[in-house]
Amino acid sequence: MYAIMTVTGADRTGIIAAVTSALAELEVNIVDVSQTLMSGYFTMILRVQFDEAATSLKAIQDRLNPVAEETKQAIRIQSEALFTAMNEI
Template sequence: MFAIITVTGADHTGIIAAVTTTLAEKDVNIVDVSQTLMDKWFTMILRVEFDETVLPIARLQDALDEVGTQQSLVIRVQSEALFSAVNEI
């Protein structure tokens, strides 16, 4: 399945490393990524692909919630289909 992951929070060293390391450990492939800094705020959007029969989206969210807590970030995972439907309205 394809999913959209958003990462937001105060900028600091190690954000990209923490998020992408967790994704690699879960065998989640990053298909596309965009990141930007707005003053002191970091924002990253990733389009990822993974096997939901092996890694349910809720388990991926749980793993990224741990990263979010450790890094003081807000990380959200949505199926690409849901993300697209919501943003087309």
């Protein structure tokens, strides 16, 4: 399954390391990533792939919630199909 993850908040050291380490623990593969800094504000969008039989979107979000709290970021994940449907014109 493919999903889109967004990470946003004030920039600080260790955001990328914390997020990618948590994803690696769940065997979630990062297929594509874009990140930017603007006036001290960090934004990262990841396209990820994982085996639905091994883990779920909820399990990934549950694992990333402590990371979000620790890094003071808003981290959200949703299926790529839902993300695409919500963002099509």
